[in-house]
Amino acid sequence: MNFSYFATVQRGLEPVAAQELERLGAKEVRPDFTGVHFVGDRALLYRVNLWARTIFRVLVPVREFYCPNSDTLYQEIQKIAWDEYLQPNNTLAVTCTGGNQKLNHTHFTALQVKNAIVDQQRRKFGQRSSVEVQNPDISINVHIYQDHCTVSLDSSGTSLHRRGYRQAMGAAPLKETLAAALLEIVEWNSNLPLLDPLCGSGTLPIEAALKALNIAPGLFRQKFSLQNFPDFDSQLWQQLLKEAQNSRLSKLPAPIWGSDRDPHVLAQAHSNAQRCGIEHQIKFAQTELSHLEAPADRGILICNPPYGERLGDVKELGAFYKMLGDVFKQRFKGWTAFVLTGNKELAKKIGLKASRRIPVYNGALACTLLKYELY
CATH class of the missing domain: 3.30.2130.30 (VC0802-like)
Structure with missing residues (x-):
């Protein structure tokens, strides 16, 4: 029915x-x-x-x-x-x-x-x-x-973006649902390497790994409201849970990397990945943006740098965005880069011509996902 x-x-x-x-x-x-x-x-x-x-x-x-x-x-x-x-x-x-x-x-x-x-x-x-x-x-x-x-x-109870794995988070984290949606919007194929050079507490790399390993995000939750419905079918639920548990892959088709300059937030990323049982699948590294090198000859680079709304001062961030553009241009030939930003003035500092500008909301904030083809 x-x-x-x-x-x-x-x-x-x-x-x-x-x-x-x-x-x-x-x-x-x-x-x-x-x-x-x-x-x-x-x-x-x-x-x-x-x-x-x-x-x-x-x-x-x-x-x-x-x-x-x-x-x-x-x-x-x-x-x-x-x-x-x-x-x-x-x-x-x-x-x-x-x-x-x-x-x-x-x-x-x-x-x-x-x-x-x-x-x-x-x-x-x-x-x-x-x-x-x-x-x-x-x-x-x-x-x-x-x-x-x-x-x-x-039927869900607490919002499904609360997967249950992210007990540790940075100062301005992406919602897990938005991170997963961004991976769909950029049309990331799990056979393609992926890097988030500003990964914070690891939401984008973790969501990418969960998708690539075919792990159902609901497996990390303790409870759904539907389990309290009078017509709850426990047998059907257990069958679907078992199918989800059995469908996960053991190895990523292509590498996923996350890096950040802050060792504290990287520890949070490790902790969050550990709760998903995928801490050995994602390669996290403490790296200054100025020292960042392409880990492969092609791939998808995606990041959510601070836009001055909650993190960082806009004037200081101008130099940071310029460095972001320079690193893309000089060291990531053959890659496609995506930057989510809520500040148009800062986006101009990247200094590269975007091939696409995709409107996206981060909470109530109107943002733009910028696509750069790096030749």
Whole structure:
């Protein structure tokens, strides 16, 4: 039996996520703003949670209705038979996104939904679910758009970008989902060597290695909310887990390198790779940018240098970006380089002509992924 689902994603990555969902077997895939609608069976829901690299969470829509104000919201939420989805002994959390003229405060909207659910439980069972914000058994998502409300169960729980391996991180790390999406955008083939010369706590090299070794990112997580669903199929879940565990490769098709000048963040990168069991697969090295040499005659170089938003002073960074361009030009002939930056003035300091400029959001920050063909 097929169901409708909605995957939430970083703004701008909807087409990348849509392609990934299609590869995982999703049907009727339709990108929307910060999300992708798709259709599939229960096995697909489980598989997407285990395998998706570029999405935040998978929502399972329960009901949609006309919702101009809080009174209507309460009444319509009460019409849902909540005992099909949670029992009074389950903990509960409600999150709200969007809004309209009358429902313009997400915290109030979420509170109204929670009240409608627990009032129904009290009437039916004489007891109610407790609210647990951090780690609830069942998480309910309410999305208001104009006068339309969609109520969904969150099958993922904590965002899927929290793989579980990255306990150590640098000062301005990329989200794992964005790192994975960048590898898709640059069309990196795992048979091609890859280097991140400013790897920080290792997110890009680790995500590249997980992809190249065919390791499901969900294997590092302790829990998914779908495991608390009343219709959870434990046998199917165990089968998919076993398939994922058995599908990993033992060796990278091509080398992956990560380097950084800071020994402290490199130690974090080693630690994060160790949690994935891939510390011997990635070659991390402490290297000053000025001493960087191409480790092969061709490959993909990808990096996320500081843009002065959170790390580094813009004036000092100008010289750094110039050095980046010089090192590319002088030592990386035959490579293709990609630089993610949120500062156009700094990007000019690289001093090379970009063959492509790809708009990308890093959180709320509008950035550009610059492509350089190095001949």
